[in-house]
Amino acid sequence: MYRAPTEVPPLQRAFSKEDWVLLDAMGSGPTPACSGKFLTMHKRRRKKLTTRSLSQDHAILDDIHHGQVEKILDRCGKWAFNAFTLETVAGGRSLPVFCVHLFHWYGLIDYFQLDVVRVWKLFTLIEEGYHSTNPYHNSIHATDVTQAMHCFLQEAKIKQYVTPLEIMASLIGAVAHDLDHPGVNQHFLISTSNHLAILYQNMSVLENHHWRSAIGCLLESGLAEQLLPYRSELEQQIRDLILATDINRQQEFLSKFKQHLDEGSLDLRRPEHRQFIMQIALKCADISNPTRPWDISYKWSIKVCDEFFRQGEFERKLNLPVTSICDKQSTSVAKIQVGFFKFVVTPLFSEWHRFLKSPLSTHMMKILDENRQRWEAQEKSEQSEEIQTELSDAEGEISEEEEHTKRSSETPSIHDFIPPPPREIRRQSLAVPTLESLGVRRHSVPVNMEQSLPRTIYRRESLPTGRGIPFGRSPVSPQTESRASSGLREEDELLKYGSHSSDVSSNSPHQSSAEDLPERPLSAENLLPEPSITSMTSSAAVSRLSSILQGNSVATVSKCLTRQQTFPPPQPYVRMRYMSATAEMTTCPETAHEGDSRSNSSRGSHENISNSNNIPQYTIPSIAVLSPNNGRPPDILMPEAPPPQKSSLSNNKREPEGADKEKVCKMVKLSEPGQKYEKENVDPRRMPTTSLTRRRGSAPVSLPLTKPDENAPPAGGGLVPPDTQSLRRGSVPIEIAHYHRFDDENLVEESVINITPVETTRTFWQYQRRGSAPVELPPMSRGGERREPLTRHTSLNGKTGRRKKQLRRRSSGGPETVCFPESHSEMISRLLLRRPENPDTLLVRRRGSLPIEVLTVGHSGNVLTVTPIANRALDITVQRAIRTNTH
Numbered sequence: 083m084y085r086a087p088t089e090v091p092p093l094q095r096a097f098s099k100e101d102w103v104l105l106d107a108m109g110s111g112p113t114p115a116c117s118g119k120f121l122t123m124h125k126r127r128r129k130k131l132t133t134r135s136l137s138q139d140h141a142i143l144d145d146i147h148h149g150q151v152e153k154i155l156d157r158c159g160k161w162a163f164n165a166f167t168l169e170t171v172a173g174g175r176s177l178p179v180f181c182v183h184l185f186h187w188y189g190l191i192d193y194f195q196l197d198v199v200r201v202w203k204l205f206t207l208i209e210e211g212y213h214s215t216n217p218y219h220n221s222i223h224a225t226d227v228t229q230a231m232h233c234f235l236q237e238a239k240i241k242q243y244v245t246p247l248e249i250m251a252s253l254i255g256a257v258a259h260d261l262d263h264p265g266v267n268q269h270f271l272i273s274t275s276n277h278l279a280i281l282y283q284n285m286s287v288l289e290n291h292h293w294r295s296a297i298g299c300l301l302e303s304g305l306a307e308q309l310l311p312y313r314s315e316l317e318q319q320i321r322d323l324i325l326a327t328d329i330n331r332q333q334e335f336l337s338k339f340k341q342h343l344d345e346g347s348l349d350l351r352r353p354e355h356r357q358f359i360m361q362i363a364l365k366c367a368d369i370s371n372p373t374r375p376w377d378i379s380y381k382w383s384i385k386v387c388d389e390f391f392r393q394g395e396f397e398r399k400l401n402l403p404v405t406s407i408c409d410k411q412s413t414s415v416a417k418i419q420v421g422f423f424k425f426v427v428t429p430l431f432s433e434w435h436r437f438l439k440s441p442l443s444t445h446m447m448k449i450l451d452e453n454r455q456r457w458e459a460q461e462k463s464e465q466s467e468e469i470q471t472e473l474s475d476a477e478g479e480i481s482e483e484e485e486h487t488k489r490s491s492e493t494p495s496i497h498d499f500i501p502p503p504p505r506e507i508r509r510q511s512l513a514v515p516t517l518e519s520l521g522v523r524r525h526s527v528p529v530n531m532e533q534s535l536p537r538t539i540y541r542r543e544s545l546p547t548g549r550g551i552p553f554g555r556s557p558v559s560p561q562t563e564s565r566a567s568s569g570l571r572e573e574d575e576l577l578k579y580g581s582h583s584s585d586v587s588s589n590s591p592h593q594s595s596a597e598d599l600p601e602r603p604l605s606a607e608n609l610l611p612e613p614s615i616t617s618m619t620s621s622a623a624v625s626r627l628s629s630i631l632q633g634n635s636v637a638t639v640s641k642c643l644t645r646q647q648t649f650p651p652p653q654p655y656v657r658m659r660y661m662s663a664t665a666e667m668t669t670c671p672e673t674a675h676e677g678d679s680r681s682n683s684s685r686g687s688h689e690n691i692s693n694s695n696n697i698p699q700y701t702i703p704s705i706a707v708l709s710p711n712n713g714r715p716p717d718i719l720m721p722e723a724p725p726p727q728k729s730s731l732s733n734n735k736r737e738p739e740g741a742d743k744e745k746v747c748k749m750v751k752l753s754e755p756g757q758k759y760e761k762e763n764v765d766p767r768r769m770p771t772t773s774l775t776r777r778r779g780s781a782p783v784s785l786p787l788t789k790p791d792e793n794a795p796p797a798g799g800g801l802v803p804p805d806t807q808s809l810r811r812g813s814v815p816i817e818i819a820h821y822h823r824f825d826d827e828n829l830v831e832e833s834v835i836n837i838t839p840v841e842t843t844r845t846f847w848q849y850q851r852r853g854s855a856p857v858e859l860p861p862m863s864r865g866g867e868r869r870e871p872l873t874r875h876t877s878l879n880g881k882t883g884r885r886k887k888q889l890r891r892r893s894s895g896g897p898e899t900v901c902f903p904e905s906h907s908e909m910i911s912r913l914l915l916r917r918p919e920n921p922d923t924l925l926v927r928r929r930g931s932l933p934i935e936v937l938t939v940g941h942s943g944n945v946l947t948v949t950p951i952a953n954r955a956l957d958i959t960v961q962r963a964i965r966t967n968t969h
């Protein structure tokens with residue numbers, strides 16, 4: 083039986099009293115009266131809307147079973163940890179619950195003197211940034227990986243050297259390592275010419291997005307401000323950790339790790355070696371599910387394959403070549419697992435075990451082996467079953483197509499998981515590429531991959547009118563091409579990439595618009611279940627960019643790329659906050675890829691694996707709102723440690739029970755006037771015309787959408803002028819939206835002003851962007867007919883469908899609706915959870931990814947804005963009102 087190598091310090095209290103108060107304020111306080119009937123909000127989130135009577139279920143709003151949460155947290159240092167269970171008992175909020183617990187447990191809150199409210203906020207934001215519609219890459223995966231990281235941090239070899247800052251960076255890096263993951267892989271993003279792929283030049287596309295989103299959350303939560311003296315170092319470490327999780331760089335890290343172990347050259351007293359080991363630790367944590375006990379491991383395997391197969395369906399619908407491990411018609415979960423265990427997990431974990439040589443690593447290797455045997459047995463039985471069927475179905479000769487299918491139905495090869503190393507590794511800087519580089523080739527795409535990139539570009543549906551650019555024009559003018567000294571964030575850069583020069587946009591009255599484009603075929607935007615990630619600016623711009631990238635002549639471009647939406651959660655208040663946070667990033671002359679700006683293209687990639695010695699080249703300066711630093715580097719990088727009596731880290735013990743009892747509830751701070759985060763309550767309609775709410779969802783805060791003229795507000799602090807409001811992107815549920823509808827044969831773009839999010843989402847499924855609301859695949863293509871995939875797969879026996887079990891998509895069931903009936907007085911006296919009979923009366927819509935008490939409220943008339951964090955006091959009031967009225 084496995085025993086933890088280092089006994090975890092006894093948990094005197096999983097949460098401080100203060101935390102419970104916060105939880106309570108967030109609608110999940112202690113529930114002595116909880117019947118347990120509705121054990122979790124998590125379940126409520128997944129099921130269809132139901133109406134529940136408060137007179138029968140008194141504890142409807144506070145049914146987190148704290149006892150169970152505490153029990154699980156007590157054992158959170160064990161390898162048998164089950165993130166799914168925690169998710170269930172924590173009401174779908176395992177991520178913040180677990181991470182705040184860890185922050186307490188490690189003594190980070192005391193050591194760095196952190197405001198626990200901001201810590202909660204950080205992890206709540208991160209949780210919201212994960213897509214609950216992703217079968218695998220959701221917040222439970224983040225919790226799981228963070229727990230694995232926590233276990234590794236407890237390993238004797240690491241624990242004795244690691245510093246508080248490194249612990250904090252590891253936890254944040256782990257929990258945010260897949261933030262805003264769209265549920266498709268990098269290859270898909272490249273294949274669909276996704277703007278992020280373009281922005282990051284096809285290198286660590288997702289990971290670059292993840293770490294930047296993580297920094298956004300740090301800023302947004304206000305923690306960055308509190309950690310000012312450590313900020314640069316912390317961000318650097320988070321970035322390096324997250325970038326290391328790119329599975330495409332597996333071999334690079336593995337060979338360096340092997341080399342170190344062969345030479346015995348690792349010395350964890352050296353910060354750069356510690357950083358390297360933490361990178362390896364996170365990589366292991368990220369793919370640790372095969373080393374978990376079978377029940378848990380199996381569940382992860384199903385989920386990850388579910389996500390693969392879902393991508394395969396998207397590819398099929400887009401007429402893209404179906405990635406072999408994503409093709410459920412030609413592979414199986416067992417096959418994928420056998421390959422993944424063999425080519426990815428075993429090589430890395432063998433080295434990890436060689437390094438740790440601990441009871442935990444021995445235990446992990448043992449389970450890995452057991453699980454592998456199970457999958458191999460399953461694969462074998464599938465194979466024999468297949469052979470039986472094929473023999474009985476065999477008729478005549480095997481056709482060419484069948485031969486091909488036969489090959490692809492074999493167990494995946496290493497390259498199905500880890501792409502072959504490129505012939506030439508080129509790490510360009512993040513600088514916006516020059517026209518020549520755009521025109522010549524995608525530098526970052528391995529040559530062998532480039533050939534397989536599809537030539538089809540998918541058109542965006544939400545093309546704003548009048549924003550197009552003539553196809554004949556150069557996409558990047560010399561002026562726009564030159565990189566602003568203040569740096570760019572994702573959307574800014576895209577604006578530069580895809581967009582036209584200012585003179586074009588302002589002076590050309592006959593620009594091609596959405597209506598000019600000949601075709602409006604199926605788009606990747608429609609297909610992706612979660613229209614997420616940041617937005618493209620204009621599809622005409624993208625079209626132009628794509629035509630250059632793809633080498634198509636203008637005339638042949640009939641489709642252009644499309645898509646996306648946002649990481650920031652859709653609630654206006656959060657969005658505003660996010661935007662202000664990302665506005666800070668606007669001034670960030672960061673590197674997109676690890677080591678990019680520090681290494682020229684001739685430098686070997688190995689040099690970039692661990693670079694904690696280097697002073698970061700990127701900075702994320704601040705704007706006035708969130709950080710007083712205003713872009714200046716912190717005066718000192720590493721301040722003196724806080725007073726020793728504050729540190730509970732040295733002995734890894736938490737404060738004794740009751741130590742927090744006298745503390746003032748931080749919640750009060752939220753209601754204090756003048757607090758920065760009070761802004762969350764602001765009704766966007768009441769914002770001044772220059773408010774961020776007028777800003778187009780996809781556009782950078784600092785850049786006006788009309789044209790980046792000289793009068794544009796400065797990067798980082800500018801606001802979009804009111805006239806840009808007509809460009810507001812429909813996917814952001816604020817007031818002004820663009821949408822499309824089918825008017826007989828034609829796709830018509832319209833603007834809606836003052837529509838509520840509900841109205842938008844109710845009427846037009848294309849714009850149902852809600853962090854977690856499932857958006858099903860469009861049932862029909864334009865014109866009503868279903869598209870037949872060109873890439874049909876045929877089985878060996880000539881049947882189009884295989885007998886393999888198809889994984890069912892797990893839907894969260896859609897956003898639940900919470901209505902406050904008008905008839906109720908002053909506050910809210912009754913809460914109904916139901917699907918409204920008449921959608922027009924819908925006022926309040928709960929966001930799928932949010933716990934039940936978090937409401938997104940339409941801004942119609944007398945409706946309250948209820949937010950998850952800033953309105954805890956209100957939540958309490960609401961709950962009390964509800965309880966009072968139902969008793």
Ligand SMILES: Nc1ncnc2c1ncn2[C@@H]1O[C@@H]2COP(=O)(O)O[C@H]2[C@H]1O
Nearest residue numbers: 329368369371372382383386418419422
């Ligand atoms: N059990 C598994 N089977 C197959 N692939 C996996 C499994 N677990 C993780 N992965 C893949 O490994 C990747 C590691 O990084 P990500 O979490 O981004 O995405 C993960 C999946 O693509």
Ligand SMILES: [Zn+2]
Nearest residue numbers: 223259260368
């Ligand atoms: Zn991951």
